[in-house]
Amino acid sequence: MGGRSKGDLVEREKLIEAMEGILGESGVIHEREQLRTYECDGLMNYRVIPDLVVLPESVEEVQRVVRVCYDEGIPFVARGSGTGLSGGALPVESGILIVLTRMRRIIEVDLENMRMVVEPGVINLHVSNEVASEGYYYAPDPASQSVSTIGGNLAENSGGVHCLKYGFTTNHVMAAEVVLADGTVVNVGGGKANDAPGYELLGTFVGSEGTLGIVTKVTLKLMKRPESVRTLLAAFGDLEEAGEAVSGIIAAGIVPAAIEMMDAQTVEAVERTVKPGFPQAEAILIVELDGPSAEVESQFRRVEEICRESKATEIRIAESDEQRALFWKGRKAAFAAMGSVANDYYVQDSVVPRTALGTVLKRIGELSEEHGLTVANVFHAGDGNLHPLVLYNNENEGEGERAEALAGEIVFACLEHGGSLTGEHGIGLDKKKYMPKMFTDDDMDTMQLLRCAFDPHHLCNPGKVFPTPRLCGERPGPWKMHPIQKAGLAEMF
Amino acid sequence: MGGRSKGDLVEREKLIEAMEGILGESGVIHEREQLRTYECDGLMNYRVIPDLVVLPESVEEVQRVVRVCYDEGIPFVARGSGTGLSGGALPVESGILIVLTRMRRIIEVDLENMRMVVEPGVINLHVSNEVASEGYYYAPDPASQSVSTIGGNLAENSGGVHCLKYGFTTNHVMAAEVVLADGTVVNVGGGKANDAPGYELLGTFVGSEGTLGIVTKVTLKLMKRPESVRTLLAAFGDLEEAGEAVSGIIAAGIVPAAIEMMDAQTVEAVERTVKPGFPQAEAILIVELDGPSAEVESQFRRVEEICRESKATEIRIAESDEQRALFWKGRKAAFAAMGSVANDYYVQDSVVPRTALGTVLKRIGELSEEHGLTVANVFHAGDGNLHPLVLYNNENEGEGERAEALAGEIVFACLEHGGSLTGEHGIGLDKKKYMPKMFTDDDMDTMQLLRCAFDPHHLCNPGKVFPTPRLCGERPGPWKMHPIQKAGLAEMF
Known part of the structure; x- marks a missing residue:
């Protein structure tokens, strides 16, 4: 995957130089000890040290960084505060991590139209704080809201305890400016008027877990307290x-x-x-x-x-x-x-139809007994979004594997009862192996038509969400990937 | 565009035979007088007599029809009752019109989970009638609701007088089965659980005006009265x-x-x-x-x-x-x-931020005087969705053109004040010329990446929504269409 085998910047030093040319020295982190800070997100089971971390401060800087990546075939991952729980912001080896926390300006507050325009690095809670004195707030409230960023919320379509009545992030984002994988800057969604014609791309970007581009500006809907x-x-x-x-x-x-x-x-x-x-x-x-x-x-x-x-x-x-x-x-x-109460825990995020809650909770109890591991349940009961926490101690030989197996069986039990893999934490790296349990090959291939359209070279947060990346470009038929290519690609990720 | 230049079915008779093989004689209309019934939708300014009309009764029949179209390069347009007001269901010459009104079964009513699964030909109002006695209803209520179908509502993301509080069709469709342009059947959206991982394709299909595939089954959200x-x-x-x-x-x-x-x-x-x-x-x-x-x-x-x-x-x-x-x-x-009160009228469907309503209405009054034509206003005031009706008499020399010019200026006035081209009627054929006033070339090219991904041969409702279709496939760079190809294609549509 990628690397720096083609193009001019064959050496890491040249890449650092190019990035410093765009962002200045203070915008580029390249020393190994410092890079280690960025080796994981809120899911600490996986760790990858990125090759470089860059900290752009404007859409132009993001665009220039992405263009270098595009020209050189370097994969990149965007992240905010890194509080995600599915490994969605895990860096890629030989890749660049684009950290957006310096883009935290509030660009416009328009109370009359109940809109706020912000940069992606703005902390969720700061949006509500900004307009609290005037009686307004921003509805999505993930448990991480005092730390997590709007950009990350958008990538994961974050929920929160109040999404039963008010919906997820997707219901509160009205428009976004996005840098695509080739550096093109586009605007998706409407704006102050409610609806926009053409294809509804905004909804697709929301929850795409950073695989379709990097959001650099977001128009949020405010609500009256x-x-x-x-x-x-x-x-x-x-x-x-x-x-x-x-x-x-x-x-x-x-x-x-x-x-x-x-x-x-x-x-x-x-x-x-x-x-x-x-x-x-x-x-x-x-x-x-x-x-x-x-x-x-x-x-x-x-x-x-x-x-x-x-x-x-x-x-x-x-x-x-x-x-x-x-x-x-x-x-x-x-x-x-x-x-x-436990050294380690493994959290799931499955959703079940509300009417199946009782049955599924009972089954989780049985599975917990069968596997000899405690499962704690804390969840959004109104919309059937479970967060079963499998408790274990990684120091005990094999307990980590048993916990993962139990967590998997909980997911299958949810799917059996008409449920879904994730309510708000995303698929990321952690849950992509379960995707074929929920979707047919045709369903996943169809989703990946989008990936091929927006990021044919798989540079933008590669290896996330889909267990088997679809090869774009020279595919044998217009729709299906050849099985051999499929197998080959699977190994690459 | 397309036609039947390649493949086996070079003659119309053979095509009719193939379709009758799939649908039986009663499922194919090929006599010119009968075809004329289908020459337009609710926007009567444009008329095109389709080559054939087919009336499938199941997803398998839709799939088989589409496969023939795909193999033979025949463009097709899907429609329901044909009440649309933007020409979105206008047939294509040398193309097939796929009328879905025979697919009007209610497949499942699940009151406990507040869901109903229906075929696309089910009339909007029939959904509410089905569950009225138990105190439930389906919220989107376009003025056409006693005639228009759920499939058409989905294609146009229909609103209605109550969408201020309850949102558009997109907020009430939970999942859909779709036949893509090559005949693949896929499922998009969640289902009984609220959310589905992967890319949010459902929201993209809703409002795509029939250009990405044909919906054959829809899961609707019901609400309590x-x-x-x-x-x-x-x-x-x-x-x-x-x-x-x-x-x-x-x-x-x-x-x-x-x-x-x-x-x-x-x-x-x-x-x-x-x-x-x-x-x-x-x-x-x-x-x-x-x-x-x-x-x-x-x-x-x-x-x-x-x-x-x-x-x-x-x-x-x-x-x-x-x-x-x-x-x-x-x-x-x-x-x-x-x-x-008027022989003819031309209706617009622009949306403006609510705060700009007064200014825009005043401007419409001025424009009406300048052009010497009456404009009647009837609109969804709460969400700024205007429906200015330009009244004219087509029998008066040049009045039709003057009406269209005035309607155009009204659109521009709305856009100038942060508005949008359409609130609920769609772009169709009628408003595509205005798209460049609202979107940059990059924005429209980005939307059409989707079209290229789902319908690279432009068979599925071609010539609608986008003024300049993007050439898919052999494009010179991975992102931009060559200007010459752009110009060439524009002529074809």
């Missing part, structure tokens, strides 16, 4: 009863801003670390409603009733912003807290 | 005051299900025809709120206040379902009613 927010926490004697409460709320036609569920293992871990004072329980639900006060009040009473009908053992209502923040602190710290 | 619906009609002394009311409602953080505006010309035409008993006024607003009763009641009072503050001369509140239906009958009949 809801008049009222009400949050309750309900404890249950088992997961099934908590599941019944979730079904009951949805069946009542209520669309909460969030419904989150945590099991006993998770609650215990959270209590040990951030100490939110959660009750001991087999399952805890956090339900949040927002909207006009009149609506929220009447629906909130109904939610409380439904929780009682589903045999909640305790219900706590947040009586202040502080208490509400504490509920959420407990929930959002769940992943990090797992470090206190 | 809101607990309460309240509708008011407000009359104003001028358009600007009505516009202020719209801004005031939005600024109050209220998201109505619909805000529609009609000007004096439209109201008059509607009164002459369907007689909804609207007051005489320079502008009429219809505002509808829906949701939980508590919310609707409190917000409805606020809307009424805002209308009064903006100097509404009269406010009527629908006190029954019948009265509400009458308000909407008046609004939805607006286009058809124009036939009573």
